[in-house]
Amino acid sequence: MLNAGVDIGGTNIKLALVETGGDDPIIEARTAFLFDQAGCNLLCQRIADSIGSMLRDIGCDAEDLGHIGLALPGTIDQSGEILVHAYNMGYHNVPIKKVLQNHFPGTQIKMINDAKAAAQAELKAGVFKGLDTALLLTIGTGLGAGLIMGGKVFNGGQNRGSEIGHMPFLKGGIPCTCGLTGCLERYTSATRIAELGRANMGEEYADAKAVKDAAEAGDKKAQEILDIYIDDLATAIGGLCSAFDPQRVALGGGFSAAGDILYAPLKKLVAERNFFKARYDIVPARFRNDAGVIGAALL
Amino acid sequence: MLNAGVDIGGTNIKLALVETGGDDPIIEARTAFLFDQAGCNLLCQRIADSIGSMLRDIGCDAEDLGHIGLALPGTIDQSGEILVHAYNMGYHNVPIKKVLQNHFPGTQIKMINDAKAAAQAELKAGVFKGLDTALLLTIGTGLGAGLIMGGKVFNGGQNRGSEIGHMPFLKGGIPCTCGLTGCLERYTSATRIAELGRANMGEEYADAKAVKDAAEAGDKKAQEILDIYIDDLATAIGGLCSAFDPQRVALGGGFSAAGDILYAPLKKLVAERNFFKARYDIVPARFRNDAGVIGAALL
Numbered sequence: 001m002l003n004a005g006v007d008i009g010g011t012n013i014k015l016a017l018v019e020t021g022g023d024d025p026i027i028e029a030r031t032a033f034l035f036d037q038a039g040c041n042l043l044c045q046r047i048a049d050s051i052g053s054m055l056r057d058i059g060c061d062a063e064d065l066g067h068i069g070l071a072l073p074g075t076i077d078q079s080g081e082i083l084v085h086a087y088n089m090g091y092h093n094v095p096i097k098k099v100l101q102n103h104f105p106g107t108q109i110k111m112i113n114d115a116k117a118a119a120q121a122e123l124k125a126g127v128f129k130g131l132d133t134a135l136l137l138t139i140g141t142g143l144g145a146g147l148i149m150g151g152k153v154f155n156g157g158q159n160r161g162s163e164i165g166h167m168p169f170l171k172g173g174i175p176c177t178c179g180l181t182g183c184l185e186r187y188t189s190a191t192r193i194a195e196l197g198r199a200n201m202g203e204e205y206a207d208a209k210a211v212k213d214a215a216e217a218g219d220k221k222a223q224e225i226l227d228i229y230i231d232d233l234a235t236a237i238g239g240l241c242s243a244f245d246p247q248r249v250a251l252g253g254g255f256s257a258a259g260d261i262l263y264a265p266l267k268k269l270v271a272e273r274n275f276f277k278a279r280y281d282i283v284p285a286r287f288r289n290d291a292g293v294i295g296a297a298l299l
Numbered sequence: 300m301l302n303a304g305v306d307i308g309g310t311n312i313k314l315a316l317v318e319t320g321g322d323d324p325i326i327e328a329r330t331a332f333l334f335d336q337a338g339c340n341l342l343c344q345r346i347a348d349s350i351g352s353m354l355r356d357i358g359c360d361a362e363d364l365g366h367i368g369l370a371l372p373g374t375i376d377q378s379g380e381i382l383v384h385a386y387n388m389g390y391h392n393v394p395i396k397k398v399l400q401n402h403f404p405g406t407q408i409k410m411i412n413d414a415k416a417a418a419q420a421e422l423k424a425g426v427f428k429g430l431d432t433a434l435l436l437t438i439g440t441g442l443g444a445g446l447i448m449g450g451k452v453f454n455g456g457q458n459r460g461s462e463i464g465h466m467p468f469l470k471g472g473i474p475c476t477c478g479l480t481g482c483l484e485r486y487t488s489a490t491r492i493a494e495l496g497r498a499n500m501g502e503e504y505a506d507a508k509a510v511k512d513a514a515e516a517g518d519k520k521a522q523e524i525l526d527i528y529i530d531d532l533a534t535a536i537g538g539l540c541s542a543f544d545p546q547r548v549a550l551g552g553g554f555s556a557a558g559d560i561l562y563a564p565l566k567k568l569v570a571e572r573n574f575f576k577a578r579y580d581i582v583p584a585r586f587r588n589d590a591g592v593i594g595a596a597l598l
Contacts (some may be wrong), residue, residue: 069407075575131456132456133455133456133457134456134484147542149415149448149449149453150448154448155544156432156543156544157430157431157432157433157543157544157545157546158432158544158545158546158577159544160305160544160577161574161575162541162542162543162544163542163574163575164541164542166538166541166573166574167466167538167539167541167542168467168468168469168534168535168537168538169467169468169470170467170469170470170471171468171469171486171531171534172469178574180537180574181573183563195440211307235467235470236467238467239465239466240466242461242462242463242466243446243459243461243462243463243466244455244461245454245455245456245457245458245459245460246456246457247456247457266410266568273479275460275462275465275477275479276374276459276460277463278457278459279530
C-alpha cells in the first residue's frame, strides 16, 4: 500500500511517499519551505503541489494513495479535525484537514501529533516493532513523548493527547511555555542543555551538540552540564519506568545520537531511580529526521 | 460465579465471598487478626480457616469457588507467584501463593497489588464501570495508584506493577520509603496532611481527618494546611491528566470522603494544571474499606 506522509515543522514541510510493510519505507521524498506565517490555504497548497509532484515522478496519481497522514507540532482536537494549537507556528484552531481535503477529494486524510507520529514509525518499522508497552522521548526544543500501550500509540483516554513532557518534575520550578511551572520538559529537552551551556560557557555553547562535543574533548564545565542534565533525565525516565514498566525506552531527536557519553551514565542512573530497581533497555530511536513523515504515512 | 477475596493488611486480614455480576457483591465477610510478624505458614492457615468457615456458613465448599484472589500491600514478582516486598509488613520474597495452594489444591489462586485490586473493584462494580481509561488514587499511608488502560487494570508493561506514586514530583525533595527523594506520594498521601498537622498544630492534629475537621470548623491554620495539600494534589492530578487524559479520576481511602472542602478547590485547580486546560471528572471511589477484597475476588 502506498501512503503519503507530511511532517509540518516551524520552517519547512517534509513530505514522502511511503510503502507500508517495507523495511526501508520511503520511496520518494521532498522538502518544501514555508514563508513566515504562511496561512492555512498556502500551507495546504504547498502540500498538495509537493504530493502531486512526487506522485507524477513515480507514475502514480492521488487515486493510488491509501491515505495522507499529517504530523503536526501541536494539539489536535478530540475529533481529529482541527489543529487547536501549534504555539511555535502561531497556529490556533486551524481546519487543515478540511482545507487539504479540497485538494484530494477522494483520499482519506489523518492528523496526528508529531511525537505520536514518531512513536508510530518506531512501532511499525523501528525499534518498537512487536512491543506492547514502550516509550519514545524525543529530545528537542521540548520533550516529545510517544507512549505505546497495548501495542498501539496512546493518544489519551479522551483523545486529547498524552503530554508526558508536561507532568510535574520540580514543582514551582522553571516556567514552561504551556503556562505551568517545573514541567518535566523544561529539565530534559535539548533546550535545557543549550541554556546551561550559554549561562556557564558563553554564547557559542548555546547548543546541545556543542556542549556534548566539548565534554567529549575533555572540557570540565561541559561535562558538569551534561552530568546535571543526565541526572535530571534519569530521574524523569526512572519515574516513567516506575509508572509504565516499559519493555523498551527509545530516545529520539538529534541529541539521541550522542552515544556512550549519554547512554552509559543514563542506564546506570535509571536503574537506581525506578521503584523496581530494574535495568531498563534504553536505545536510540531508529528514525530521527524522518520519524514524523514515516509515522504519519504508517498510521 | 462465587469467588473468595482476601485483603492482607498490616494488622488484619479481610476476607469475603463475592458473587460476580451482582451490584452488591459481598455475600459473606470475615476479619481475621494477625499476630505481629506472623510468618507465611500461619498467615495462610488463618486465610484457609476463615475461607472454610465462610463456605460452611453458606452451605458450600472449596469446589464451589471460581478462584481465590489475594490483594497484597506490596510488590509481586513478574510471574505473579511471589510477594517480593511488603515493606510495612516486613515480608520479603514470600511464596504465599504456593503455601496457600496446599490448603486449596484444586482452586485457582491469583495475587494482585492492593491498589490494583481497588481499581479492579471500581472497574467491575464501581465508578469505573464501562470505562476504557481511568485513574484511581488511594490516599492513605502512601498514594496507591490503579490505572485503567484499554478497559483493564494496567500492571506495567513487564508485569512488575505501575507505581505512579513514585514518579518525581519535587526533584531532590522529601526522602521516600522507597529510597528515592521527592516522590509524588510524599506530597499527596494522607501521611503528608498528618505531618503538616503535627508540625503546625501539635500532636493531636497528626491525623488527616482531624485537620480536615478543624478546617471545616473554621480553624485558619488547618485550612492553610489543606490549601497546601490540595495545591500539591491538584498539581499531581493535573500532570497525570496531561499524560493519561482519563475519562474519570476517583479518589479512594478514608480521606476521599472529605466532601466539598476537598473536591471543590481540587476540581478547579486541576482544570488549570493540566496541559489541555480541560475540566476532569473527579469523584470519590465507591469502595473504601472493601475495595481490596472485592477487587481481588473480581479479578
